[in-house]
Amino acid sequence: xxxxxxxxxxxxxxxxxxxxxxxxxxxxxxxxxxxxxxxxxxxxxxxxxxxxxxxxxxxxxxxxxxxxxxxxxxxxxxxxxxxxxxxxxxxxxxxxxxxxxxxxxxxxxxxxxxxxxxxxxxxxxxxxxxxxxxxxxxxxxxxxxxxxxxxxxxxxxxxxxxxxxxxxxxxxxxxxxxxxxxxxxxxxxxxxxxxxxxxxxxxxxxxxxxxxxxxxxxxxxxxxxxxxxxxxxxxxxxxxxxxxxxxxxxxxxxxxxxxxxxxxxxxxxxxxxxxxxxxxxxxxxxxxxxxxxxxxxxxxxxxxxxxxxxxxxxxxxxxxxxxxxxxxxxxxxxxxxxxxxxxxxxxxxxxxxxxxxxxxxxxxxxxxxxxxxxxxxxxxxxxxxxxxxxxxxxxxx
Amino acid sequence: xxxxxxxxxxxxxxxxxxxxxxxxxxxxxxxxxxxxxxxxxxxxxxxxxxxxxxxxxxxxxxxxxxxxxxxxxxxxxxxxxxxxxxxxxxxxxxxxxxxxxxxxxxxxxxxxxxxxxxxxxxxxxxxxxxxxxxxxxxxxxxxxxxxxxxxxxxxxxxxxxxxxxxxxxxxxxxxxxxxxxxxxxxxxxxxxxxxxxxxxxxxxxxxxxxxxxxxxxxxxxxxxxxxxxxxxxxxxxxxxxxxxx
Ligand SMILES: Nc1ncnc2c1ncn2[C@@H]1O[C@H](COP(=O)(O)OP(=O)(O)OP(=O)(O)O)[C@@H](O)[C@H]1O
Ligand SMILES: [Mg+2]
Numbered sequence: 001x002x003x004x005x006x007x008x009x010x011x012x013x014x015x016x017x018x019x020x021x022x023x024x025x026x027x028x029x030x031x032x033x034x035x036x037x038x039x040x041x042x043x044x045x046x047x048x049x050x051x052x053x054x055x056x057x058x059x060x061x062x063x064x065x066x067x068x069x070x071x072x073x074x075x076x077x078x079x080x081x082x083x084x085x086x087x088x089x090x091x092x093x094x095x096x097x098x099x100x101x102x103x104x105x106x107x108x109x110x111x112x113x114x115x116x117x118x119x120x121x122x123x124x125x126x127x128x129x130x131x132x133x134x135x136x137x138x139x140x141x142x143x144x145x146x147x148x149x150x151x152x153x154x155x156x157x158x159x160x161x162x163x164x165x166x167x168x169x170x171x172x173x174x175x176x177x178x179x180x181x182x183x184x185x186x187x188x189x190x191x192x193x194x195x196x197x198x199x200x201x202x203x204x205x206x207x208x209x210x211x212x213x214x215x216x217x218x219x220x221x222x223x224x225x226x227x228x229x230x231x232x233x234x235x236x237x238x239x240x241x242x243x244x245x246x247x248x249x250x251x252x253x254x255x256x257x258x259x260x261x262x263x264x265x266x267x268x269x270x271x272x273x274x275x276x277x278x279x280x281x282x283x284x285x286x287x288x289x290x291x292x293x294x295x296x297x298x299x300x301x302x303x304x305x306x307x308x309x310x311x312x313x314x315x316x317x318x319x320x321x322x323x324x325x326x327x328x329x330x331x332x333x334x335x336x337x338x339x340x341x342x343x344x345x346x347x348x349x350x351x352x353x354x355x356x357x358x359x360x361x362x363x364x365x366x367x368x369x370x371x372x373x374x375x376x377x378x379x380x381x382x383x384x385x386x387x388x389x390x391x392x393x394x395x396x397x
Numbered sequence: 398x399x400x401x402x403x404x405x406x407x408x409x410x411x412x413x414x415x416x417x418x419x420x421x422x423x424x425x426x427x428x429x430x431x432x433x434x435x436x437x438x439x440x441x442x443x444x445x446x447x448x449x450x451x452x453x454x455x456x457x458x459x460x461x462x463x464x465x466x467x468x469x470x471x472x473x474x475x476x477x478x479x480x481x482x483x484x485x486x487x488x489x490x491x492x493x494x495x496x497x498x499x500x501x502x503x504x505x506x507x508x509x510x511x512x513x514x515x516x517x518x519x520x521x522x523x524x525x526x527x528x529x530x531x532x533x534x535x536x537x538x539x540x541x542x543x544x545x546x547x548x549x550x551x552x553x554x555x556x557x558x559x560x561x562x563x564x565x566x567x568x569x570x571x572x573x574x575x576x577x578x579x580x581x582x583x584x585x586x587x588x589x590x591x592x593x594x595x596x597x598x599x600x601x602x603x604x605x606x607x608x609x610x611x612x613x614x615x616x617x618x619x620x621x622x623x624x625x626x627x628x629x630x631x632x633x634x635x636x637x638x639x640x641x642x
Contacts, residue, residue, distance in 0.1 A: 005509065012497070013497075016497055297493070298495055300493075301493045301494075301495060302495075302506065302510075303454075303478065303481070304452070304454055304481060304487050304493070305481070305482065305487070305506050305507040305510060305554070306478050306479065306481045306482020306483070306507055306510040306511065306558075307478060307482075307510050308474075308475055308478040308479075308510070309474055309475070309478070310475075311510065389455075390454045390455075390481075391449050391454040391455045394454065394489075394493065
């Protein structure tokens with residue numbers, strides 16, 4: 001009796017008790033669905049993180065100078081020198097000065113983010129201009145009150161005709177010299193396109209405390225970002241003699257930490273969902289035990305007609321594996337369906353574009369595990385059936 | 398003649414709590430190839446016990462059973478399954494057809510376990526069904542057939558694998574006398590084709606059709622021989638036991 005025939009027989013038996021089989025499969029279906037959706041959600045979150053970090057830049061280091069614990073400090077020029085000295089690892093530098101304040105166009109108040117930057121900043125960020133010019137060295141050295149605005153600001157407040165116009169930052173008049181290319185598909189208030197860049201010298205002199213305390217550094221080679229960080233830290237330590245006086249943070253490392261945290265949470269959730277697979281397996285074992293006692297007479301007849309123990313064993317194991325395998329198949333289908341639904345729901349509820357994307361590995365694992373569960377939990381009842389004494393089985397009713 | 402079935406001091410005990418039931422008590426008998434033997438006896442006399450041992454469905458508690466010269470007690474479960482499949486064909490009082498399968502599929506079962514390929518299996522099963530006059534009903538489920546038809550189907554199943562020995566445990570027990578005679582004549586046909594037939598029955602008129610009668614009482618053989626001898630017929634009155642001896 002070939003495996004194929006045994007399989008056919010198993011399908012026949014499963015079909016003969018459809019409702020029962022479906023109920024038996026439920027545990028497996030739920031388990032597989034849950035695992036697929038959860039792993040898909042994890043993938044979605046990691047992708048989302050990667051994309052948002054990529055826009056922040058994974059080739060960037062951020063340096064914050066607090067000066068705490070040291071009487072020394074470092075000037076902007078010294079920072080430029082430091083980067084130049086390590087040109088093999090470090091590529092570009094720009095001071096960044098965050099400006100808190102009120103921006104007004106005539107009587108309207110804007111909520112755009114305002115940052116003071118160096119002349120290389122837009123390049124380092126990969127930002128390109130749609131109109132006008134960027135921040136130049138002369139703007140920085142002469143502390144000109146000029147700025148570059150994001151596409152959103154230009155569209156909303158200047159009808160896309162911003163160059164040459166003026167706005168007021170904390171009451172001081174600033175003229176617009178350039179407009180950035182649109183970055184996001186849907187520009188929105190508070191988005192990346194709702195921004196304003198000034199020369200850092202202007203920003204620190206007129207709009208904040210006068211000190212420049214944070215820098216953005218780009219690295220020459222993204223793969224060696226950790227070396228670059230070390231070099232930078234060592235150089236700063238040499239200046240301050242105290243590691244509390246500065247911090248160097250690494251976006252790529254932060255992303256990695258985030259990803260591994262998400263990965264851990266997802267693994268734990270998937271394991272919890274996997275418990276349902278175990279419960280499903282026990283359900284299958286239960287129903288197979290019932291099936292074996294219900295079919296004791298059939299087993300007796302088959303043995304009387306010459307079925308070997310191995311054949312009976314195979315028949316029941318394949319039946320259990322088919323049941324759980326079918327459950328796994330339904331679970332995969334349902335998992336994909338729910339992933340679609342979850343994507344839509346999450347996008348609408350949280351307005352973050354997380355795509356729940358089930359991974360093939362999860363699908364392969366889920367189907368493998370569900371079949372393995374069938375074999376594992378089907379084995380005990382099947383062996384019970386196979387070992388029945390033919391005459392006892394025939395007499396049973 | 399060639400000995401096919403040989404019992405040497407075969408005993409079968411069943412333990413029921415404290416008590417031990419002796420279902421077969423030192424039975425000696427031999428059945429030759431091609432014989433038609435009827436085993437008779439009162440209810441509980443041990444007929445089915447003997448039949449199950451002959452059919453390798455059960456093993457003796459004591460003694461030796463030789464089937465075609467092989468000591469069955471020493472064979473593995475796998476060998477026994479092969480013997481049941483190739484040498485033996487069973488016909489049960491309760492038909493024991495698989496209820497969820499068609500008559501044709503039922504008849505195919507022993508061939509399937511013998512590893513006969515699908516096409517030939519189908520052909521041989523149909524042949525067996527023709528032999529018992531059920532070819533037109535091959536797609537029916539057992540529950541859609543009358544008792545007599547079901548028993549014919551089970552005969553077809555027993556014949557399909559062309560076993561050397563046909564074992565029938567009260568095949569006519571659940572049938573009316575007319576259908577019973579039909580089944581008996583089928584068994585006689587099978588015997589004429591050279592098969593060894595062992596038949597268990599209560600019915601004297603049926604037992605008399607055999608070549609030889611073995612009468613059991615309380616697990617012992619009390620008569621073995623000509624079906625037409627006066628001792629072969631059991632008398633249902635007090636003292637009947639002595640009369641039979
Ligand atoms: N599985 C069993 N457990 C206990 N006792 C049994 C078992 N099978 C048979 N017996 C006993 O063995 C004895 C012989 O039983 P057996 O079935 O061989 O009788 P039989 O001649 O076939 O009777 P019948 O004509 O009613 O079928 C009986 O006393 C019966 O109670
Ligand atoms: Mg009996």
